[in-house]
Amino acid sequence: MIKVERLSFSFPQKELYNDISFTLEEGQHCAFIGTSGSGKSTLIDILMDPESYLFDGKLEMDPECTIGYVSQFSELDSTKDTTVFEYIGERFLKIQNEIQSICAEMETSTDLEPLLEKYQLALDAFDAMGGEDYESNIHKQLNLANLMKRRDSKVTDLSGGEFKLIQVMKEMLNRPDLMIMDEPDVFLDFDNLNALKKLINSHKGMLLVVTHNRYLLNHCFNKIIHLENTEIQEFDGRYIEYNFSLLETKIELQEIAVAEQEEIERNDKIIDNLRVIATYNSEASRGRALKARVRFQERLEARRIKAPFVAIKQPNIQFDMDHEIEDTVVISVNNFSVAFDELLLDKVNFEIKSTDKVAIIGANGTGKTTLLRDIFKNNHDSIEINADAKVAYLSQLQGEMLKDSNTILEEFIEAGFKTYDEIRLYLSNYGFEGEIVSQKIASLSGGEKNLLQLAKVSASQANVLLLDEPTSHLDTYTQIALEKAIGEFKGAILMISHDFYSVVNGMDYVLIIEDKTIRKMDLPEFRQMVYASHFDKDYLEMEQKKKSIETKIELALKETNFELAKGLIDELEALIKLL
Structure with a gap:
C-alpha cells in the first residue's frame, strides 16, 4: 500500500496541494483526474522521486517498491535498431544473453566455481522476473493489442500510437509494484485506444493513470482520485458511479442552498423592519434584537455550503465570427x-x-x-x-x-x-x-x-x-x-x-x-x-437513455423541482447498475 497523509506543496507562484491524503492499494486501478494545471503531473513526480521535493506531510512507501512509468511525452529513439519484440523484452533478453555468455565461458574455463555462482545469480534473477514465460507473455500482450503482426517490425517503423502501446507493454511486463501512466491516451486512434483499454484491464498490479479520456474513464478503473483547488477527493468505484455520486450531492446541496437563501431573504426582511422600528423607537431592547438578528444573518452566510468537487467552473469558450457566409x-x-x-x-x-x-x-x-x-x-x-x-x-x-x-x-x-x-x-x-x-x-x-x-x-x-x-x-x-x-x-x-x-x-x-x-x-x-x-448491442441504447435522464435532471434543477430530480436520480441509479 502507498499512503499519502496531509501532504502540502507549493511552487513560488502557486499553491498546489493543501493537506491532501489518499491511499493506493494492491490491485487497484486508479484514475487520477482534475482540471488542467492542478498539479497532477507534479504529484506523480513526487511519488516517483520524493527526495527531490520539499513538501510538508508524510509519504509512506516501501523503499523496495518498484515503479513503472509511461510519460505523456514519449518519443521514438531513432538510434535504436531494434524490433518490437526486442524492445519489449529488452530486460529479459539482456539476462538471457548474460546466461548464455556464462555458459559459453564455462565450456573453456578451468575455474568453474565463480562462474557457477554467477550463473546461479543470473538464473535466479531471470526466474524472479518471470523470465520462463516472458516470450509467451509478450505474445499475449501483442495479441491483446492486435499488434502481433508488428512483432518483428523495427521500432522506428511504428506509428506514434503503436509505439505508445509497446511502451505500456514493456513497463507492464517488468511487473512493477506500481505502474504510473501520464495521459497515455493522447493522440491514440480509436483502435489503439481500445487496445490500451484491454492492456489496462488485463494488468494485475496497482495502476495510477492520469487521464481525461472519457472512454477509458468509463471502462477501466475501480478507484478515482480527484484533485481540485489544492484538495483531493477519493472515491472507491467506477467513474460512472463517481459522477452519479457528484450528481446526487449536487441535488442535495442545491436543495439546501435554496432553503438557506429563502431563510436569508426572510431574515433580511426582519432586519429591515427592525432597522425601521429602531429609527423611531430608541428602546435598548430594540437595538439588542437588531444586533442579534444581524449576527444570526452573518452565521447563515458563513455556513453556506461550498462544494469544490461538485460545482467546478468550466471555461467560457465561445467561437464568434466577424462575418457569416451564406450556404455555400x-x-x-x-x-x-x-x-x-x-x-x-x-x-x-x-x-x-x-x-x-x-x-x-x-x-x-x-x-x-x-x-x-x-x-x-x-x-x-x-x-x-x-x-x-x-x-x-x-x-x-x-x-x-x-x-x-x-x-x-x-x-x-x-x-x-x-x-x-x-x-x-x-x-x-x-x-x-x-x-x-x-x-x-x-x-x-x-x-x-x-x-x-x-x-x-x-x-x-x-x-x-x-x-x-x-x-x-x-x-x-x-x-x-x-x-x-x-x-x-x-x-x-x-x-x-x-x-x-x-x-x-x-x-x-x-x-x-x-x-x-x-x-x-x-x-x-x-x-x-x-x-x-x-460494446454489446444494448450498450448504445442504455447510454443514450442515461444521457436523456441526466438532461432531465439538469432541467429539473434549473426549475428547482427537487422532487422530480430525486425521482429521476433513482431511475438513473437503476440504469447505471446495468452499464
Missing part, C-alpha cells in the same frame, strides 16, 4: 494526394459547406494532420478556399501556434490585442486569472496550452475552424465546454479527433480515411459502427 462551399479538396516514405492519401475529394461540422477519422499515421495543415496553408493546387472564408487553426503540435518563450500576455499582444487589461479580461473567461498570465508558455501544462490555443482561435473571429485534436490534454470539464461551443458555432468546422464523445456530440458527419482515400459516413452509422466493434 468554403473548402474544396480535389484529387489531393500526399506521400512521405509511402503514399498516404491518394486522389482524395470532398467539400465542406459554410455550416458543416465534420470530423476526420482515421488510424495514426494516415495523413490527417498533413491534410489539415495543407488546407490551412492553402498553397496546394488540389485545395481551394472560399474568398470569404476566414480560417483559424489549432495544431496538435502546440509549438506551431504558441511560442514557448512568450508569456501569455506577450502571446496575445502578438495576436492583436491592444492592452494587457484587455487580455486579462478576455482570458478570465478561459480560467487564466491572476499571476498565471505573466508566466512563460513553456511552464504551462499540455491542457493549459491547448486551452490557450482555443482562446486564440476564438479571438480570431474566424468563420472556418481547423482543429487538430482539440481535446488532447483537456480535462473533462473543458471538453464539455468545447462541445457546447462547437454546438453553438454558426460557421464551418473540420476537426481531427479520436475522442468518440466529441465526435458524436458535436459533428454533423465524419470523413473516414480508409485504404488511402476518404469516404463520408453519417453520424448514426459511425456511432453504430463503433458500438458494434467494442
